[in-house]
Amino acid sequence: MTTTQFEGVPSLAGEAPGRAGTVVMKFGGTSVADTERLLAVARRLVAAREAGNRVVAVLSAMGDTTDELVRLAHEMSPEPAPRELDMLISVGERVSCALATMAIHDLGHEAISLTGSQAGIVTDTAHGKAKIVDVRARRIHEALDENRIVLVAGFQGVSTDYDITTLGRGGSDTTAVALAVALGAEACEIYTDVEGVYTADPRLVPEARKLHAVSYEEMLEMAASGARVLQVRSVEVARNHRVKLHVRSTFSAADGTWIREEDERMLEKALISGVTHTREEMLYRVEGTDPARLFAILAEAGVNVDTIVRTGSEILFSAPAEDHESARDALDGLDVDWTARDDLGKVSVVGAGMKSHPGVAARAFETLAAAGIELEVVITSPIKIACHVRGEDVERAVLELHRAFQLDAPEAERQHA
Ligand code: ASP
Ligand code: MG
Numbered sequence: 001m002t003t004t005q006f007e008g009v010p011s012l013a014g015e016a017p018g019r020a021g022t023v024v025m026k027f028g029g030t031s032v033a034d035t036e037r038l039l040a041v042a043r044r045l046v047a048a049r050e051a052g053n054r055v056v057a058v059l060s061a062m063g064d065t066t067d068e069l070v071r072l073a074h075e076m077s078p079e080p081a082p083r084e085l086d087m088l089i090s091v092g093e094r095v096s097c098a099l100a101t102m103a104i105h106d107l108g109h110e111a112i113s114l115t116g117s118q119a120g121i122v123t124d125t126a127h128g129k130a131k132i133v134d135v136r137a138r139r140i141h142e143a144l145d146e147n148r149i150v151l152v153a154g155f156q157g158v159s160t161d162y163d164i165t166t167l168g169r170g171g172s173d174t175t176a177v178a179l180a181v182a183l184g185a186e187a188c189e190i191y192t193d194v195e196g197v198y199t200a201d202p203r204l205v206p207e208a209r210k211l212h213a214v215s216y217e218e219m220l221e222m223a224a225s226g227a228r229v230l231q232v233r234s235v236e237v238a239r240n241h242r243v244k245l246h247v248r249s250t251f252s253a254a255d256g257t258w259i260r261e262e263d264e265r266m267l268e269k270a271l272i273s274g275v276t277h278t279r280e281e282m283l284y285r286v287e288g289t290d291p292a293r294l295f296a297i298l299a300e301a302g303v304n305v306d307t308i309v310r311t312g313s314e315i316l317f318s319a320p321a322e323d324h325e326s327a328r329d330a331l332d333g334l335d336v337d338w339t340a341r342d343d344l345g346k347v348s349v350v351g352a353g354m355k356s357h358p359g360v361a362a363r364a365f366e367t368l369a370a371a372g373i374e375l376e377v378v379i380t381s382p383i384k385i386a387c388h389v390r391g392e393d394v395e396r397a398v399l400e401l402h403r404a405f406q407l408d409a410p411e412a413e414r415q416h417a
Contacts, residue, residue: 022144022185023048026058026154026176030193031250032096033063035103041250042103044191045149049109054144056183058154058176059100061092066155066169082127086156086166090116093153093172101151111149114139116164119150121157121175123165129302130165131233132157132174135182152179170231177234181241188243190230191250196257197222197229199407200275200398207408211273212255212415215262215352218273221384224306225348226276235259262352270412271353271360272405277398279345279391280321281306283377287314287337294334301330307379307386316377318346318388344376345394348386349401355382367404373397 025048027041041059049055060066069089073080080088097113104111120136143150154172159165167174173190180188197219198208214222216239223232229247238245238259248256266273286294291310295317298305303323309316319327321342331338354360364385368375373396376388389397406412 021052022054022056022183024056024058024176024180024183024185024188026172026188026190027060027250028172028190028192029060029063029065031191032059032061032100035099037250038062038096038100039103041191042100042107044250045100045111045151046104046107046109049149055149056140056144056179056185057097057100057149057151058172058179059093059096059151060154060172062096065092065095083163086127086164090153090156090164090166093155097151097153104149104151109149110147111151112143113151113153114143115153116156116175117158119152119179121152121178123157123159123167125159125161125163125165127163127165129168130157130159132167132178132237133160135178137179137182140179140183168231168233171233173231173234174237177237177241177243177245180243181237185243188238188245190245190247192229192247193250194229195249195252195254196247197227197259198274199412200402201227201277204277204395204398205275205402208402209407209410209413211257212413213258213260213266214273214414215266216259217262217383218350218352219259221348221350221381222274222276225346225350225384225386226278227274230259266414267353267356270351270405270407270409270414271357272349272351272407272412273353273414274350275398275401275405275407276348276350277345277394278320279394280342281318281344281346281388282321282324282327283307283316283318283341283344283388284327284331285314285316285339285341286331289315289334289336291315294336297330297334298327301326303327303330307377307388309377309379318344318377341376343391344388345391346386346388347394347397347401348384349405350384352383354385361385363404364401367400368397371396371400373400 101111101113122134123130154175156166196210200208202208219235245259303319307318373393379386
């Protein structure tokens with residue numbers, strides 16, 4: 001069984017419905033890594049404005065600024081207070097927005113930068129992983145009505161207790177989608193350092209193809225199982241509100257990947273949309289507790305549990321390696337026997353076509369068996385087959401599965417006119 005959590009729906013707080021021609025354009029950290037790139041982003045925003053759009057930009061922090069701020073916090077204190085950590089790490093996005101706004105002014109256009117709080121992004125009070133509960137977009141609408149380009153600092157909001165919060169790593173994607181929903185935008189464009197979503201990680205599989213279209217459900221499974229282009233929660237919000245996303249490169253004008261509702265054309269072309277992987281995933285075995293208690297405690301500790309299997313009195317679950325300390329503390333606090341394996345990774349085959357075509361699992365298992373790759377745990381959902389394999393087998397497993405499902409063929413792209 002896989003569990004997927006759904007994000008609450010940002011309400012519109014009485015805002016007017018969407019106006020024609022609003023676009024939300026989000027740029028990731030690599031796209032704004034230095035002032036030269038920020039200038040290129042500014043030019044792109046100006047071009048969208050000159051084409052007649054109402055332009056809202058969401059920027060990430062420059063390069064690895066956020067990592068650097070987190071590092072600084074831990075240099076200062078072993079356990080920084082979550083509220084102060086959010087005060088600190090929300091700064092990077094503000095820097096990008098202010099700088100890009102200056103560049104837009106110099107290009108002869110009106111623009112204004114806003115923090116998440118000023119932009120009306122209201123969240124719950126969970127520091128470091130806050131959820132958006134409301135978007136009060138009045139100020140953005142006013143600025144757009146004054147012909148300004150509006151730049152909103154990604155990844156942050158203000159809580160119902162009036163504190164600055166952040167939305168979790170990669171959270172600028174969620175800022176962008178939530179704004180697209182609240183503004184009734186026609187498009188939500190996610191500009192990044194890759195050309196789109198691929199049939200596998202192209203660094204690992206040179207023959208991987210860029211997908212033209214992926215359904216929300218596929219993208220959710222892909223993002224949750226290792227595809228790193230989008231924060232999972234941004235895809236949940238997009239799906240809940242049927243906002244189309246376009247993931248594309250900052251550095252070219254090429255069409256990227258559309259993430260949208262499933263349609264028959266996606267299914268007729270290729271059964272499988274992609275093979276994703278994670279190199280490290282901890283697998284825990286727990287004896288002597290009931291699942292309700294166990295998973296409540298893990299959830300409270302912020303452990304992002306993925307796979308759950310229960311057989312007899314034993315419970316097996318997996319979680320990302322970075323959550324290991326929290327998981328360990330939570331399990332130690334329970335009176336249970338537990339062990340963990342850290343030598344495993346996970347390979348997943350994802351595709352909406354699986355629902356209607358039997359034999360995908362058989363082909364996946366045959367392929368791995370023929371390559372001499374042992375499966376430790378196998379989990380399926382209606383559109384995913386995930387296999388835990390030894391870490392050292394992950395790369396080979398991805399290559400073999402990619403070939404077995406002919407994802408190097410042109411049809412894999414799901415290109416249709
Ligand atoms: N800068 C934040 C991070 O690195 C948020 C984002 O870029 O989406 O996680
Ligand atoms: Mg990102």
